[in-house]
Amino acid sequence: MPCTGKVDVIHIMRAFEKGADGVAVVGCLEGECHFNAGNLMARRRVEQAQKILETVGIGGERAQMYNLSSSEGPLFAKYATEMTEKIKALGPNPIRDAKNKAA
Amino acid sequence: MIVADKKPIEEIIEYLKDHKNILILGCNECVTVCEAGGQKEVGVLASALRMHASKEGKEVKIDELTLERQCDREYLDELRDSIDQYDAVVSLACGVGVQFTAEQYHDKPIYPGVNTSFLGATEERGVWTERCQACGQCVLATTGGICPVARCAKRLFNGPCGGSTTGRCEINAEVDCAWQLIVDRLKALDKLDEYERLCPIKDWSTDRAGGPRKVVREDVKQ
Numbered sequence: 001m002p003c004t005g006k007v008d009v010i011h012i013m014r015a016f017e018k019g020a021d022g023v024a025v026v027g028c029l030e031g032e033c034h035f036n037a038g039n040l041m042a043r044r045r046v047e048q049a050q051k052i053l054e055t056v057g058i059g060g061e062r063a064q065m066y067n068l069s070s071s072e073g074p075l076f077a078k079y080a081t082e083m084t085e086k087i088k089a090l091g092p093n094p095i096r097d098a099k100n101k102a103a
Numbered sequence: 104m105i106v107a108d109k110k111p112i113e114e115i116i117e118y119l120k121d122h123k124n125i126l127i128l129g130c131n132e133c134v135t136v137c138e139a140g141g142q143k144e145v146g147v148l149a150s151a152l153r154m155h156a157s158k159e160g161k162e163v164k165i166d167e168l169t170l171e172r173q174c175d176r177e178y179l180d181e182l183r184d185s186i187d188q189y190d191a192v193v194s195l196a197c198g199v200g201v202q203f204t205a206e207q208y209h210d211k212p213i214y215p216g217v218n219t220s221f222l223g224a225t226e227e228r229g230v231w232t233e234r235c236q237a238c239g240q241c242v243l244a245t246t247g248g249i250c251p252v253a254r255c256a257k258r259l260f261n262g263p264c265g266g267s268t269t270g271r272c273e274i275n276a277e278v279d280c281a282w283q284l285i286v287d288r289l290k291a292l293d294k295l296d297e298y299e300r301l302c303p304i305k306d307w308s309t310d311r312a313g314g315p316r317k318v319v320r321e322d323v324k325q
Contacts, residue, residue, distance in 0.1 A: 010143065013150040017157075052147065055112045056155035095157040102160055 004028070004065075005038020012049040012063050019096045022062045022087035023049075026079065029067050039067060059090060104133035104224075105197040106231040107140060107217040112151050115193060118214040119152065122191035123162070127152070127216070128182075128204065129169030130196035137231055139217045140195025142169040148195070148216060173200025179207045186211060222253075239309025239316060245297055247288030252310075254281035260302040262286075 001007060004027035015023050025046050027039035043065045050060030064086070066079045091097075119125055127149045135141030149167045156163035166189070170178045173196035186192075186208050194201040195216040205213040221233040236253045242260070243250060252258050256274045263282035266273025270283040289295045309316070 008143070010146045010150065013147055013154070017150050017154055052112060052151050053154075056116075056151050057158045058154055095154055098158050098160045 003035075003038055004042035005033065005035050007042045007045055009045050009049045009052070012046065013052065016053060016058055016062065016093060016095070019093055019099075021090070021093045021096075022064070022083060024064050024066060024079070024083045026066045026068065026076070029069050032069065058094060062087065062090060062093070104136055104222070105199070106137045106220045106223040106233075107134050107197050108137075108220055109139050109144065110216055110218055112148070112155075115148070115214065115216055116152065116155055119163075119191060119193070122212075124164045124189045124191075125152070126166050126168060126182075126186075126189040126192045128173070128192050128194045128196070129167075130173045130194075130200050131169055131171050132174075132196075134196055134200075134217060135169075136225070138229075140197075142167075144195055145169050148193070172196075174203050176203075176207060179204055182208065236310075238305075238307075240306060242302070242305075245300070245302065247285045247292060247294070247297075249281060249284045249288055251281050251285065254279070254284070260305060262298070 001011070004025055007025055012023050012025070025042055027042050028034070030039060030043075033039045046063055046065040049063050053063060054060035064083060066083075068075045068079065127145045129135070129140050129142050129145035131141060134144075138144065145167045149165050153163070153165050156165070168182075168185075170181060172178045173194060182204075189211065191212045191214065192204065192208070193214045193216045194204050196204070197217070198215065198219040201213055201215045205211075220231075222235040222237060223231045223233045226232050233253050235250060238252045242252070251260055255263075256272055256278070257264055259282065263280050264273075267280040267283060270280055272278040272280050286295070286298060289298050307313070
């Protein structure tokens with residue numbers, strides 16, 4: 001998705017439903033959205049998804065929002081590593097685990 | 104419009120614990136506008152319920168459908184051919200839609216997916232406020248277009264009570280005193296003399312006090 005302003009709760013939910021272990025939404029820096037508030041709305045939607053994921057037992061921490069500018073390659077790499085480590089620590093998506101056990 | 108709020112997912116999970124084939128049924132009208140029960144909310148709730156079921160190791164089929172309205176039989180009829188494949192329906196319509204769906208499909212459990220709140224307006228995205236209590240006998244013509252039934256905590260008809268302070272209601276400092284709003288508006292309309300006119304005792308039989316209400320319009324009835 002080229003702009004986090006388009007990200008909706010359902011996009012994050014579907015990713016987890018299909019077995020994703022984590023979802024990182026990376027938007028432009030806050031205050032620098034071309035459409036004024038797209039990345040701020042995205043953050044709220046990520047927070048909404050986190051609450052739902054927590055409620056249904058998947059874990060809210062698996063969805064995260066990051067902000068950076070397009071010139072911050074090293075920071076993107078740092079966030080990607082941070083997210084990977086976080087998800088590794090949380091383990092696989094419990095849905096996949098449950099499906100494997102059932103099979 | 105009818106304003107509703109989403110029910111906590113935990114509550115819906117509890118309703119559905121014994122069901123295996125579930126339909127999440129949205130409504131394209133008021134609950135879509137107040138972002139509680141439209142197609143989007145149907146998708147998110149269905150996805151959450153599917154994930155919860157998978158995690159619990161339960162095999163549950165959850166389908167999604169959003170009707171144009173749930174308060175009209177012609178739209179509810181769209182379910183006629185498919186309803187038998189479900190053992191429960193979660194309706195994200197207002198209380199009217201939930202009940203009308205239940206009346207139409209008598210042997211099917213229909214659970215509410217939202218809490219119906221009030222008749223209101225959108226102040227801004229995510230903020231809705233009450234404007235009407237459907238009392239059945241509109242007085243807005245004499246109160247400057249501001250309703251003392253819906254907006255005055257005491258439903259007073261002849262000016263504010265002693266709890267009105269600096270234009271605010273005593274129940275909550277964030278709530279405007281309806282009578283302050285009425286006086287201000289009558290002043291702006293240069294109709295302050297109407298404030299002097301005593302409002303007779305209201306006939307509450309058209310409100311809920313008279314029991315469930317019915318409107319019959321012979322001019323349009325078939």
